[in-house]
Amino acid sequence: MKKQIIGMMCATAVLSSCNIYKTYERPKVDVSGMYRDTVSVKDTLASDTTNMGNLPWKEVFKDPKLQNLIEKSLSSNLDLQTAMLKVEEVKSILTAARLAFLPSLSLSPQGTISSFDGKAATKTYQLPVTASWELDIFGNILNAKREAKASLLQSEAYRQAVQTQVIANVANCYYTLLMLDKQLAITEQTAKNWGENVKAMKIMKQAGLTNEAAVAQSEANYYTINASIPDLKKQIRETENTLSLLLGQAPQQIERGTLAEQQMPEHLSAGIPVQMLSNRPDVKQAEMALAGSYYYTNQARSAFYPKITINGSAGWTNSAGGAIINPAKFIASAVGSLTQPIFDRGANVAKLKIAKAQQEEALLTFQKSILNAGSEVSNALYQFQSSNEKCVQRKLQIQSLESSVDKTMQLMKYQSSTYLEVLTAKQSLLSAQLSDVKDSFERIQAVINLYQALGGGR
Template sequence: MKKQQFIYIVCLAALVSGCNIYKPYSRPEMDTKGLYRDPVSATDTLVSDTTNMGDLPWREVFTDPQLQSLIQLGLEQNTDLQTAILKVQEAEAGLMSARLAYTPSLNLAPQGGLSWYENHRRTWTWSAPIAASWEIDIFGKLLNAKRGAKAAVLQSQAYKQAVQTQVIAAVANYYYTLLMLDEQLAITENTSVLWKKTVETMRAMKEAGMVNEAAIVQSEANSYMIEASIPELKQQIREIENALSLILKEAPQQIERGSLKSQSFPAMMNAGVPVQLLSNRPDVKAAEMAFAGTFYNTNAARSAFYPSLSISGNFGWTNQLGSMVANPGKMIASALGSLTQPLFNKGANTARLRIAKAQQQEALLSFQQAILNAGSEVSNALCQYQSAEDKIVQRKKQINSLEKSVEYTQELLTLGTSTYLEVLTAQQSLLSAQLSNVSDQFDRIQAIVNLYNALGGGRNE
């Protein structure tokens, strides 16, 4: 008989394991080959590196002391990050509850009553039992709930890390935007001063009979145009300061900052091997843990088709013994074991399993898409960096040529061999190139910030 029972237990265990009830989560196979595009390779394939820029602490990437102070303030006060931290605490509380589900539950339920009949004395009855119940996890219901809660904790932690990375990148991007606008404002103001001198020169040349009234009017119009662009730049600076203050959870205020020319960055611009995205990108990790949670939800839905075994009991004292009332009270104890096997639940268990399987497939698709999005963001950042580098090289050459053009045309105008329109055109082209050069420098810096963000930088700080 014992041998037959042992065979039944073995068969039952094999059946349960075959239904994946006790099977732990394992990461699905993901093809990450060619996840990044190389912006300079003819084969479009990025050579894998063993190092990863995302592994650098954010203080080593962003070395500006004023920016470091702003990032630190953002990590301490940002509303989204504080909310993410609270979500981690919520998930940890859920995990604690799932772990305690293995232990018996104890409840003290004292009761008392007073009764009497006509011409009879009053009778006081009472009981003070401690009720205990314990669900024995034979088919993995509690196990999968605990594993799912653990996945939820990991998901919330990854989400918190993702928000942290986004806060760092957002503060850095706003800060560098301010530096770009400061530089463009300085160039525009300096150009405005030069244009005013040009207008004065034109007036002096008119008196000498070298130019006509049209030259003066045209030069004045260009001077006013540059003057008009200064308030617009100041407005943009004020709006960016307000947006950055909002991220820092501060009232709108002026932001202390350095200059664009003084910024320096680490030379390492490696993206790392593609598979690192699976462990480094917090949002990818969060998507994976969401998938793991649905995996355990599916296991729990399967376990609902199997019997549940629970043991309950009571222990305490009472003075009510059936039709008798005994004073003082007597000790009472009882125990009960119950086995519940679902037979017909109006299709609820079947529907729950189908829903869980569908949700698991949805989470898998989201996980796969998160990996593709990560690869796309890294590719875009690398391309942006390479494009900015190329533009900066050519823009410097353009500015050098335009500076000579302005100088030559002014000299020729003085000699009377050039027209005022040529001078104005050369000056306008130089201003446009100088402003574009600042934008190119900002694009390169923004590419570094975006790459650091795309590689999950600052996640462990």
């Protein structure tokens, strides 16, 4: 009868703890319509199955100088090296969790010398090897191992997120330098032209073709353009220092190409939204955090069930009870114990409630990461389209302004136009030329942002 009661209790416990052994399953997440269409009024992008994030970074960033910089950053970036070390740390934790299934062994030699009332000393010793083994009937050790494995996947996803960020940051800094170089070249050439213009205005004044005010205005504009050059050089120096930091090196000059040499993809593809769940590292990181919290909740549940432990020892001793024997004899013992929580002042209940709340928090974080990913992809797609449209309109604007400058200069020669009109046309042309360089950079930046948003750089 006792055996039947014990068997029924065990069966009930096992059945009630079935949930403890279940593995994590990804919650259902609606990813339809995650990307907004950039042109359709329906607002939902019919994505191609091709995912730009699956391309190797060398196929996206084709500049050899940039490729060298990215390769150097992947081996020398300090943040990436730190992330790699974190992965190694979690690997050690997982190894320890796997070994927890095995018995623990220890050697505990003991020796005693005692003497009573001046009599001859007695010497006793023991050389036992002790072992302790917890039977993981209710999944405590199993879920600890699964949680450690989820933590490893989470840390690997974090390392990948850092790697993707490093690649994107290096590319952004590199193309920023190319943009600033181009703007500096335009500004310096414009300053040179304005210097020649000042000389021409002074000659015209001497010939009575213009007045002192026009000469002064020409000089002021020349000095204004010259004053903008140090700011551009300062930005170049700061960007080089930032890029040097990403490369894990002291601030120094960066070897680079030109903006006109760059070749970027003409058409971007985002792929189907469900690919993001496996491609984007921050989404995977959030999901693995959710999986870890799921297994931690299972551990909290297992605390309500008994713990069965088997302890044993074996070795040699010359002390058998009250007798001292020589030589020593072999001795062995084994003990089995069962510990069932009855009253723990609410600690186990509190731990379970906390674990469930943390699991819900992790689920919300996972859902938010997916929404954030979709938003970033949509932003990058629209940035690419809008920058393309701006580039087209800016080219037309520059053509019109160049024509305007030429015509106003010709009219001024015949005194049909004032110098103020020439000045306005030239200032507008310079502004448009600098904006054109910025538009080209924004188009490149859109490619970088989309590549990063799709989890590229793996």
